[in-house]
Amino acid sequence: MLFKPRELPQFGTAGTAAPAAAAALAEAALPQGLGRRLAANGKALFDHFNSPAWAPDLAEDIGSAEWFRGLATMLGLTLLALSLGPDSSAIAASPTMPLDSNAREEFRSQMIQPLALGGDTGRRMGATMAAIPAAGVPERTSLKFTATLGQGDSFERMLARAGVSIEDAAAVSRLVGGVVATDQIKPGTQFDIALGSRDGGPRQLDHLAFRARFDLDLTVSRAGGQLQLQSHAITVDTTPLRIRGTVGTSLYLSARAAGAPIEAIQEYLSVLDQHMSLDSGIEAGDTFDIIVSYRRASSGETQVGELLFAGLEQGGRLKAQLLRWGKDGQFFEASGMGQRRTGLIMPVVGGRITSNFGARRHPVLGYTRMHSGVDFGAGYGAPIYAVGDARVIFSGWNGGHGNYVKLDHGGGYATAYAHMSRTAVGVGGGVRAGQVIGYVGSTGLSTGPHLHYELYRNGTAVNPMSVRFTVSNQVDPGELAAYKARMAQLKTVKPGAAMQSLAPRQASVGQASNGREIDKLS
Numbered sequence: 001m002l003f004k005p006r007e008l009p010q011f012g013t014a015g016t017a018a019p020a021a022a023a024a025l026a027e028a029a030l031p032q033g034l035g036r037r038l039a040a041n042g043k044a045l046f047d048h049f050n051s052p053a054w055a056p057d058l059a060e061d062i063g064s065a066e067w068f069r070g071l072a073t074m075l076g077l078t079l080l081a082l083s084l085g086p087d088s089s090a091i092a093a094s095p096t097m098p099l100d101s102n103a104r105e106e107f108r109s110q111m112i113q114p115l116a117l118g119g120d121t122g123r124r125m126g127a128t129m130a131a132i133p134a135a136g137v138p139e140r141t142s143l144k145f146t147a148t149l150g151q152g153d154s155f156e157r158m159l160a161r162a163g164v165s166i167e168d169a170a171a172v173s174r175l176v177g178g179v180v181a182t183d184q185i186k187p188g189t190q191f192d193i194a195l196g197s198r199d200g201g202p203r204q205l206d207h208l209a210f211r212a213r214f215d216l217d218l219t220v221s222r223a224g225g226q227l228q229l230q231s232h233a234i235t236v237d238t239t240p241l242r243i244r245g246t247v248g249t250s251l252y253l254s255a256r257a258a259g260a261p262i263e264a265i266q267e268y269l270s271v272l273d274q275h276m277s278l279d280s281g282i283e284a285g286d287t288f289d290i291i292v293s294y295r296r297a298s299s300g301e302t303q304v305g306e307l308l309f310a311g312l313e314q315g316g317r318l319k320a321q322l323l324r325w326g327k328d329g330q331f332f333e334a335s336g337m338g339q340r341r342t343g344l345i346m347p348v349v350g351g352r353i354t355s356n357f358g359a360r361r362h363p364v365l366g367y368t369r370m371h372s373g374v375d376f377g378a379g380y381g382a383p384i385y386a387v388g389d390a391r392v393i394f395s396g397w398n399g400g401h402g403n404y405v406k407l408d409h410g411g412g413y414a415t416a417y418a419h420m421s422r423t424a425v426g427v428g429g430g431v432r433a434g435q436v437i438g439y440v441g442s443t444g445l446s447t448g449p450h451l452h453y454e455l456y457r458n459g460t461a462v463n464p465m466s467v468r469f470t471v472s473n474q475v476d477p478g479e480l481a482a483y484k485a486r487m488a489q490l491k492t493v494k495p496g497a498a499m500q501s502l503a504p505r506q507a508s509v510g511q512a513s514n515g516r517e518i519d520k521l522s
C-alpha cells in the first residue's frame with residue numbers, strides 16, 4: 001500500500017473492494033441501521049489511513065512535508081511491528097548439580113507429599129521465622145561430616161580446611177601415601193571425616209574413610225591414641241560390555257535403548273565413519289555390535305572405558321569388523337588384516353571413467369588444456385578410498401579442486417582426490433589402503449558429482465591407470481595370530497553379560513528393604 005502508484009484515483013476501486021464486502025457482510029448480520037452506520041464508519045477510517053497523504057509513494061517528492069509524513073508512517077508501523085515481536089530470552093535449564101541425600105532431605109522438609117503413598121514430610125521442618133535461636137549450646141563431643149577434594153586441590157590442604165590439626169594431617173598423609181600417591185586421588189573424591197573432642201587445641205581426628213581408587217577403600221581410625229590405616233580391596237569385574245541390536249530408524253537411538261553408553265556410541269560411529277560411508281553403509285535391518293571396556297565394582301559403580309570392537313552385520317554377512325589394535329589405538333578391519341593384494345585399487349567402488357588422462361577441452365573453463373588426472377563418475381556422497389597406505393599431506397579447500405586430499409605413499413608417489421563433498425582425514429595423519437578419506441561431491445570447478453583422481457611420480461602428474469599399487473598390510477604372522485586371538489576372545493563375550501548383577505554384598509541387602517514407597521515413584 002505504501003508503494004501504490006500515484007496515478008490511481010484517490011478512492012480507487014481496488015482499495016474500496018474489501019471494505020465494501022465487509023459492509024455487505026455487516027449489513028447481513030446486524031440490524032439494518034446499526035450495520036449501515038458501522039460500515040460507513042469503517043469505510044471512512046479505512047479511506048482516511050489509505051489516503052496518499054498518510055501513505056504517499058516514497059520514491060516521489062522526496063523531502064516534502066507529505067514525504068516526511070509517509071516516512072513517519074512507515075517508521076511508526078515498523079516500530080509497532082517490532083514491539084509486537086515475541087521476546088526471545090533464554091529459558092533456564094534444570095541444574096546439573098547432583099543432589100546428595102542431605103540436600104535432598106532439605107528440599108523434602110519443604111515438600112508436601114500425599115499421605116496415601118506413604119509421604120512422610122513435615123517430620124523435620126526447615127527453620128522459619130517462628131524458630132527462636134537458642135542462647136547457647138554446649139559444644140558437641142564429636143563432629144561428623146563430608147569433605148570433598150577439589151580440582152587443583154591437595155590432600156593436605158583439604159584436611160586442613162576440614163579442621164584436622166597439622167600433626168594429624170601429616171600422619172594421615174604418611175599413612176595414605178604408603179598405599180596410594182596422594183596426588184593421584186581423583187578430584188571430587190568424598191571423605192567421611194569424624195573429629196573428636198577438643199582438648200584446648202584443635203579437635204583430634206578420630207576417623208577418615210574414602211575411596212582411594214576404583215578398587216580400593218581406605219579407612220584411617222584412631223585406636224589407642226594412634227592413627228591406623230585399614231585398606232579394603234573392592235572386587236572389580238572387568239567383563240567388557242557388549243551390546244548388539246538392530247539399527248532400526250536410528251542407530252544412535254537403538255543403541256541407547258539397548259543400554260550402550262553415549263560415549264561408546266559416539267566412538268563407534270566415528271570409527272565406522274573412517275572405514276565406510278555412514279549415509280549409505282548402514283541400513284535399518286543391520287545388526288550393530290559394540291564392545292567397550294567396562295569395569296564394575298562390587299559396590300555398584302561402573303566405569304565405561306574405550307571402544308574395543310565395532311561390528312556391523314547384515315543377515316549374517318559381516319559388513320565391518322573393526323578391532324582396536326596396537327599401541328596407538330588404531331582400528332583394523334579383520335578382512336583386510338594380513339592380506340596382500342596386487343593390482344589397480346580403485347578410489348571409488350563401481351566408478352566408471354568419464355574422462356581420461358590427457359589433453360581435452362575443459363567443460364567449465366571452455367578451452368583445451370591438459371587433464372592431469374582421471375575422472376570417475378560416482379554418486380554424490382559415495383566414499384572415496386585411499387589406494388595405498390600413505391600419509392595425508394593436504395586436506396581441505398584447494399581452489400578449483402574444491403575439497404581436496406593429497407596422499408604421500410612414499411617412494412616418490414603421491415595421489416590426489418578432488419571435488420569432494422567433504423574430506424574425512426586430517427593433514428599429518430596416516431591412512432591405510434582402502435580407508436575412506438572423503439566423499440564424492442562437486443566442489444570447485446566441477447559440472448557435477450565426480451571424483452577427479454591424480455597420481456604424481458616425483459612431483460609430476462602421470463596417468464593414474466599406468467601404475468599398479470601393491471597393497472599389503474605388513475603384519476608379521478605372530479602379530480596376525482595375536483590379532484585373531486584377541487578378536488576371537490572378544491567375540492566370546494555374551495551381549496549383556498556385564499549388565500548382570502554381581503553377588504550382592506551383605507550391607508546392600510539390608511538397605512533394600514528400607515525403601516520408602518514415595519521414592520519408588522520416580
Ligand SMILES: [Zn+2]
Nearest residue numbers: 373374375452
Ligand atoms: Zn578431472
